[in-house]
Amino acid sequence: TSPIRIAPSILSADFARLGEEVRALEAAGADWIHVDVMDGHFVPNLTIGPAVVKALRPHTTLPLDVHLMISPVDSFLDAFAEAGADHITVHPEAGPHIHRTVQRIKSLGKMAGVSLNPGTPAKMLDYLIDDIDLVLIMSVNPGFGGQSFIESQLRKIEAVRKMIDKTGRDIRLEVDGGIDMKTAVQAIAAGADVLVAGTATFRGGPSAYASNIAGLKSAG
Ligand code: DX5
Ligand code: ZN
Secondary structure (H helix, E strand, O other), X not given: OOOOEEEEEHHHOOHHHHHHHXXXXXXXXXXXXXXXXXXXXXXXXXXXXXXHHHHHHHHOOOOEEEEEEOOOOHHHHHHHHHHOOOEEEEOHHHOOOHHHHHHHHHHXXXXXXXXXXXXXXHHHHOOOHHHOOEEEEEOOOOOOOOOOOOOOHHHHHHHHHXXXXXXXXXXEEEEEOOOOHHHHHHHHHHOOOEEEEOHHHHOOOHHHHHHHHHHHHOOO
């Protein structure tokens, strides 16, 4: 089994000091930097685009884990790849041909992720799992940080863990939304190996990032 990785979501960072924030997260022991991209259409919030990913790129050597909550998504894949994204994760509902979208991400040389909303069944992965590098289970409805973990998603994490193990391939299982010390323990027990954490990372300010991240990691 893979070690537990923590992917702080910069959605909870100080947007006026993003470069500094990302450097602080790396120094504090973050494994990936989770970048939430929202379009005000696929989800009811607007955040950032490829220009910000590009601006952040020189500030960290950590993988930029880009979570695209935009629709249609295909026309933006190249821009995020060029901007320096390492992982590109898409929702099956964000375009007409998810399989083609995944192939496109791979052909750009990036780690391809598929994200399942709380109402989207694990079964959606049946004909994608052999081609992807990452599954992102949404444990809140996407759009905002600071929401409560939806318990029913634990069963989905368990189901996806089984699917991944059956492939015998190295596929990350990431959980996003409402992660705190209690839900971190539950998500890891269900089979997650990457935890996205916005609120739980940034709570207490920069001097607390390292202990917040270490705490979540110890949940494993
Ligand atoms: C929600 C985003 C999450 C979110 C997590 O749409 O995908 O990454 O920022 O925030 P917390 O950890 O505060 O629930
Ligand atoms: Zn996210």
